[in-house]
Amino acid sequence: DQQVKQNSPSLSVQEGRISILNCDYTNSMFDYFLWYKKYPAEGPTFLISISSIKDKNEDGRFTVFLNKSAKHLSLHIVPSQPGDSAVYFCAATLGTSGSRLTFGEGTQLTVNP
Amino acid sequence: DAGVIQSPRHEVTEMGQEVTLRCKPISGHNSLFWYRQTMMRGLELLIYFNNNVPIDDSGMPEDRFSAKMPNASFSTLKIQPSEPRDSAVYFCASRKTGLALNTGELFFGEGSRLTVL
Numbered sequence: 001d002q003q004v005k006q007n008s009p010s011l012s013v014q015e016g017r018i019s020i021l022n023c024d025y026t027n028s029m030f031d032y033f034l035w036y037k038k039y040p041a042e043g044p045t046f047l048i049s050i051s052s053i054k055d056k057n058e059d060g061r062f063t064v065f066l067n068k069s070a071k072h073l074s075l076h077i078v079p080s081q082p083g084d085s086a087v088y089f090c091a092a093t094l095g096t097s098g099s100r101l102t103f104g105e106g107t108q109l110t111v112n113p
Numbered sequence: 114d115a116g117v118i119q120s121p122r123h124e125v126t127e128m129g130q131e132v133t134l135r136c137k138p139i140s141g142h143n144s145l146f147w148y149r150q151t152m153m154r155g156l157e158l159l160i161y162f163n164n165n166v167p168i169d170d171s172g173m174p175e176d177r178f179s180a181k182m183p184n185a186s187f188s189t190l191k192i193q194p195s196e197p198r199d200s201a202v203y204f205c206a207s208r209k210t211g212l213a214l215n216t217g218e219l220f221f222g223e224g225s226r227l228t229v230l
Contacts, residue, residue, distance in 0.1 A: 002154070004155075006155070009152075041223065041224075042223055042224075043117070043204055043206070043220075043221030043222050043223050043224055044156070044204070044221050045221070046218075046219065089155060089156060091156075100158060100161075100169065101158070101219065102158070103148075103155045103156035103157070103158075104155050105152070105153070105154060105155035106150075106155050106156070
């Protein structure tokens with residue numbers, strides 16, 4: 001029972017263009033959503049998050065959009081840079097201090113120079 | 114500052130052998146998590162501890178898997194006997210209980226890549 005799904009295992013974009021990574025969830029109780037970034041041979045690191053009371057959160061080149069009715073969120077990276085090439089994990093949790101993060105399968109982003 | 118430290122980084126073993134993965138959380142963190150990464154399921158939570166006490170082990174696949182946290186600075190994940198389907202990257206993560214996850218206060222180690230032949 002995969003409660004958080006990332007249906008695209010990979011995405012390739014050109015440097016300078018927009019990267020859009022998508023994530024769907026099934027549990028309507030989730031109220032915080034996070035994106036983690038993972039480079040090869042490293043652990044995942046936190047990138048950006050959004051509360052269910054918002055529909056957008058922006059941090060520099062990274063913006064996360066949340067569509068609660070569709071149970072869908074997306075991460076936009078503009079402009080994309082080769083250093084953004086990594087695996088991106090979407091995650092969801094109940095409450096900000098909850099102990100359980102539920103992750104998706106991950107999407108491998110490749111930004112070509 | 115030292116992050117979450119895991120060992121070994123790579124382990125290759127034969128089916129039926131015992132495997133022990135180790136984790137040292139960040140000093141001062143009182144919650145510790147074991148995750149497994151596979152292509153099909155992404156990052157799955159296996160078990161987590163608060164103040165050295167196992168809180169939720171519902172993600173542990175089966176009885177072959179066990180985890181311990183004898184003190185605040187050390188945890189082990191053991192697989193006995195190991196099987197080829199256990200091949201994955203195992204991550205340990207830690208944080209201070211109660212700090213908001215949405216501010217990024219969950220820190221992962223670099224992972225232990227396990228290959229069971």
